[in-house]
Amino acid sequence: MNNKNIGIKDVAVAAGVSATTVSHVLNDVPYARISTETREKVKAAAVQLGYGPNRLAQALRTQRTGLLGLVSEDIATTPHAGRIILGADDAARARGYNLMIINTSASASDESRKSDVDALLERRVDGILYATMYHRILDVPGNLANVPAVLVDAVSSGATIAAVVPDEEAGARTAVTTLLAAGHTRIGFLNNTDDVPSTHGRLRGFRKALSEAGLDGGAAPVHTGPSEVQGGYEAARRMLQLSDPPTGIFCYNDRMAMGAYRAAAELGLAIPADLSIVGFDDQELIAGNLHPGLTTLALPHYEMGAWATGTLIDAIEGKGDLAGLALDPTVLDCPLVTRGSVAPPRS
């Protein structure tokens, strides 16, 4: 039951041994030579009293808290943060660590970011995960250098901190390949207007995949708009009214794809019979609920959280080196989630 007032000493008294022995037994200290008899006595006393270790005292003594700090941007805005947290929590607990969470915002001042990290440092976390809500380049707070740290879904401006991000380019290639495989040859891209890595990476992947298939990647139609439903709607309308419109459209994200659905409906185009669409992000609420379901690429948030945590713990435990990883970020795959928005083009 973990009665808060029971200490190692009480167990020692109850078992008729010293505190040291109790500590040795309960922690399975390898070099401790203690009789099986005594071991049993101690363990029995411990459960009988409902003993639970005081991790504070342990931490103070061992200089290890078993705590990881997670500073996460805009936790409330998207479900993405949740997946990162879940991946991190699963990975952390599998190795006996717990998570301390601090929320920050993408627009937070340098001062405030620094004090977030300071709060974690005061608590003597063994390491810090720093997660952003969309793939971007981050000015990391200076004091982050004082502790093992890994960035999630972001890279540091100086490439000074180990980082893990989605493979934007490969994801876009998968999208195009999926459309090609269904038989499409006139393929367009509805891109975002923001100057962020995913905008550029996905465009690169789009063009390369087409070129490698023997099509003219440079000439394929790319229309842009804000990465929202309305932006997708407007860009899609323009693209679908081209003289020789594409039969397959790859959208920067699921929200833009949702706009494309509406544009298609207004123009009398059925999905997927008349028009195939591939999204990006796999926002369950959108992709799963559109009609037909949207085929899209999933962002590996869970995996990034888990990878970052595993790597961080390795570094903390001396089983790995973070410095080597700082140079270029680790990229993780964006798997295709097939629903119902891709079909062969009307011949």
Added chain:
Amino acid sequence: MNNKNIGIKDVAVAAGVSATTVSHVLNDVPYARISTETREKVKAAAVQLGYGPNRLAQALRTQRTGLLGLVSEDIATTPHAGRIILGADDAARARGYNLMIINTSASASDESRKSDVDALLERRVDGILYATMYHRILDVPGNLANVPAVLVDAVSSGATIAAVVPDEEAGARTAVTTLLAAGHTRIGFLNNTDDVPSTHGRLRGFRKALSEAGLDGGAAPVHTGPSEVQGGYEAARRMLQLSDPPTGIFCYNDRMAMGAYRAAAELGLAIPADLSIVGFDDQELIAGNLHPGLTTLALPHYEMGAWATGTLIDAIEGKGDLAGLALDPTVLDCPLVTRGSVAPPRS
């Protein structure tokens, strides 16, 4: 900069005083009589060395960690968890506390819930927030009684723990009142089939609001289905093909409302000109992106997180009493979020 190796002792040496004095100065101990001179010297030395307190040591000594445990169900599934976390984090930090997060699942075993709480107890959190992902009745782990605790979006089966939940009934009344105010008199309800408090509460509110307006609440059409897009779609189709179909529909949640949108479109009904719709939940991704935007009731997740945290801290600091609150749960308002799905009925 919070250099991890600087302690109170180092500051003491640098300032030429004792550790006690440093502690007194840095913590503004009220009864400490220390000259302004010395105070300045100490403070200067502290910032100069980049001193940061070791919260572990403080906690061990004072028996207060300033840590709140938050066990949250299915963090990754919806953005709701994020809003609870954000509300809790804001409220916690405003009062100098931090959050330790543990993820669990709605289907977790009793054993596993208990060990989640135990992990938090071992870390000597000052209190625990236990949050579920939808309003429900919860069998709380027994060891939760060992520490101040508040439930968020759930009530305990024995009404033994303080709790905060949304006011389902009032929310439903607001939905109906909104439709009434727009001039509707034939109003239907698309309800969920699950046996959970929100299903019953919203139905109660629906009927009462109609009756109070002089309409026959008992006779108003209520069709039910699974609380998903498809369930809403099917229930809406049935309802709209009644001989005297409603001109306004209140939906159990935004997902069902999304289904109702599709049913309306298929039947040639324009929203809001031919049919007004009100949802529930305010899932931004859906409600904000439907066309027209969905008028809906927001669940007060942020507010519940913040309220629970404030109340918990009050109890920890002896400024409030949790036992009194356990008897019946605190209910928080579901505010109306007006978008574009309600208009007067076609005369």
Added chain:
DNA sequence: CTGAAAGCGCTAACAC
């Protein structure tokens, strides 16, 4: 006005 000493609960050398 300031400091010495004890101790929060635990672990790790080192003795026995």
Added chain:
DNA sequence: GTGTTAGCGCTTTCAG
């Protein structure tokens, strides 16, 4: 095989 001792970094009586 098991116990003694010291100390992690801090706060808090209690003396001076």
